[in-house]
Amino acid sequence: MKYMLLINAGAVDEQGGAADCTPEDWMVYDKQVRDAGILVSGESLADLVTATTVRVDADGRRTVTDGPFAETREVLGGFYVIDVPDLDVALDWAARCPGARGSGSIVVRPVADFGA
């Protein structure tokens, strides 16, 4: 069963990193996920100021806007997709993630299975 761990950064320091953990914490966690053989994919997202939003209206016209910028306290900073037996195991991996600490949080979402 695949789960996506959406890593929301709370407070962000001047370098744009999550304030409650170090790059070493992330390297250790990333290695654990890989060594456990559960990694499907995972990326860290570039700073939110680089984000661009695209919308297409009913007439097919495209609108491109800068942003969004953080209007809420939590900003999606990255994700993992892991393949584990059940939600409890997924929650354990989410709890171990450095992004869960301090003002950060992890949202765990099962990946929809359309009966492959």
Add this chain to the structure above:
Amino acid sequence: MDVGASVAAVFREERGRLLAALARRFGDLDLAEEVTSEAIEAALARWPVDGVPPRPGAWLMTTARRRAVDRLRRDRTYAARLAVLQVEADRANPEPVTGDELPDERLQLFFTCAHPALPAADHAALMLRCLGGLTTAEIARAFLVPTATMAKRIVRVKKKIREARIPFRAPEPDELPERLPGVLQAVYSIFTEGYAASSGPDLQRLDLAEEAVRLARILHRLLPAEREVTGLLALMLLTHARRNARTGPDGDLVLLADQDRGRWDRTMIEEGRELVVAALTGGPAGPYGVQAAIAALHAEAADLASTDWPQVVALYDVLLALAPSPVVALNRAAAVAMRDGPAAGLALLDELAGEPRLRGHHPYPAARADLLARLGRSGEAASAYREAIELAGTEPERAHLRRRLDALDR
């Protein structure tokens, strides 16, 4: 009671066990519920004719599994999805050894029902459904919501269990401190709704309180060393022991002070007291153990005046430190009023005036009114009683408060 209902009651234990074992085996609550009901229906049809089989539990299990296999043959897509589930479930928890009797896997089901990934408000409903065997309509009545609303809530939580794959698994010992309180809270919420209905015509709904006691007994058998489970069972028994004295002939509320203690259930009190001792022995006390100890002090006293109030206050102090809450502080203030007089109790109550959790909580103005009345401040007492009448959820409580209001010396 009609024959169907009495037979259904006989199957209550089996039903929970069967459902728990099948849910774990198939990883699917809907399928488990469906075939559990079918197996019990088959037993109701066959046993009166063929006689009860030598191993009833094994018979039910075999029948249920056969029905499940039939169902899976009819529905290939469902079977394919379930096959994956089963492989993964076995990977997560290896098959237990089964003897003649049904294995008791209800502990897993308790923890699934009260899983923190499910809304806390639905834990008790799911427990009543899976472990109590109540129908959706009965659960809706228990929580005083329309059946359609309850049906929607149950469908939603079952969908989450299935699609997010919440496992049927009891926590490891190191996870228990985190997970057990949620299970206990759900069982206790069933009890309190039965002991003091939040609204409706009746003050007590004894069937619901009894179902909660039954669930706590199962949990206690499964986790005999968990002292808070013992404490919860003790608390519920010691409280439930007063059920016949809590209401008068017309269903009106009788307060602890006025209860005929001869009508308390002494056997239940004895059982509760033994459990309290166990709950408080061998380590630091938990909140349920302490509340049970308070209930035991009331059970031991011949009347209100001879109750060991200093000890009751001391236990409330412990409880406040363990689980601070304005409701506990309110109860403590009432005990202080008994120990040191109404003025001391009232001073503590007035300190709680701004508490948001006591806003709309009728015991707060009711307690103030009682103490104001004892102090001869009738005018203030009357307005506090009126406030409490406005907030009380059941008619017996309102009637009781109106009698107190009318009795004020003005």
